[in-house]
Amino acid sequence: MTSTTPHTQDLPPEGGFPSIRYKRNVPKKGPSGLTLVLGITAISAYGFYSELERENMWSRIHLVPLLQAEQDRDTYRREQAAIKREAEIMKDVPGWKPGEKVYHTKRYIPTSIWVIPEKD
Amino acid sequence: MSSPDSIAQTPFIDPTPLPSDIPPVDEVGATSAPLKSAAFFIGAYCKEFNEDFMLCKNENNDPAHCLKEGRKVTRCATDIIRKLREHCEKEFETHWRCLDDRNQEYFRCRPLEREFNTCVWNSLKLEKVIPGTPQGQEPIHLKTKPVFKAS
Numbered sequence: 001m002t003s004t005t006p007h008t009q010d011l012p013p014e015g016g017f018p019s020i021r022y023k024r025n026v027p028k029k030g031p032s033g034l035t036l037v038l039g040i041t042a043i044s045a046y047g048f049y050s051e052l053e054r055e056n057m058w059s060r061i062h063l064v065p066l067l068q069a070e071q072d073r074d075t076y077r078r079e080q081a082a083i084k085r086e087a088e089i090m091k092d093v094p095g096w097k098p099g100e101k102v103y104h105t106k107r108y109i110p111t112s113i114w115v116i117p118e119k120d
Numbered sequence: 121m122s123s124p125d126s127i128a129q130t131p132f133i134d135p136t137p138l139p140s141d142i143p144p145v146d147e148v149g150a151t152s153a154p155l156k157s158a159a160f161f162i163g164a165y166c167k168e169f170n171e172d173f174m175l176c177k178n179e180n181n182d183p184a185h186c187l188k189e190g191r192k193v194t195r196c197a198t199d200i201i202r203k204l205r206e207h208c209e210k211e212f213e214t215h216w217r218c219l220d221d222r223n224q225e226y227f228r229c230r231p232l233e234r235e236f237n238t239c240v241w242n243s244l245k246l247e248k249v250i251p252g253t254p255q256g257q258e259p260i261h262l263k264t265k266p267v268f269k270a271s
Contacts, residue, residue, distance in 0.1 A: 065166075073187065
């Protein structure tokens with residue numbers, strides 16, 4: 001079957017379609033994101049800085065030796081008591097050294113698990 | 121042998137006293153507010169002992185290593201607290217009670233602190249100095265118009 005009229009194709013208008021307007025048409029307003037982030041950081045940093053903070057830190061620094069000394073005496077007392085108990089418990093094991101380090105170092109390793117004496 | 125779990129249930133109490141070869145020393149026994157009130161005077165009065173102790177601790181962290189230096193620190197702190205109470209009992213007490221009531225913030229007790237500092241300076245010649253205050257800037261505790269003050 002043949003048609004008598006020639007084909008007419010749907011074609012773009014002369015000179016092509018106009019471009020599609022897809023961009024937001026809003027005027028630029030306010031500072032950029034980076035400026036905001038940096039600005040807020042600067043304001044926060046200024047807020048954290050205070051001579052009051054320095055005063056507070058130094059009041060604590062002056063007390064550190066005192067509190068540490070007290071704590072050390074207590075730790076030493078507990079360590080010695082634990083070693084004494086260990087010696088008593090292990091007295092029948094030849095060659096046992098009470099309070100011997102389990103680590104191969106001369107550095108002091110704080111006791112991590114304390115065994116508390118049972119109440120009689 | 122008990123497991124760590126059962127240890128956590130037991131009070132951390134060991135009544136064994138210090139070995140008798142360690143000279144006894146009375147603990148300071150003050151709570152945090154009096155200590156905070158007296159901190160700068162402890163720092164000024166016991167500077168040498170404190171620094172000696174910290175250098176010793178830096179050398180070796182073992183509690184057994186610095187017991188002697190630690191006793192000196194504690195005796196010195198007890199001494200200065202006793203002196204503060206001897207000379208400025210009223211000022212000391214009102215200041216630390218103020219701190220105790222106000223979250224232990226110095227800036228909320230400045231007028232009482234000023235009285236206390238004056239009293240300590242007049243009787244013991246000890247001054248509150250905050251190390252590291254920027255050159256030429258008024259120390260925060262001496263500011264007449266502070267930004268933060270007791271409300």
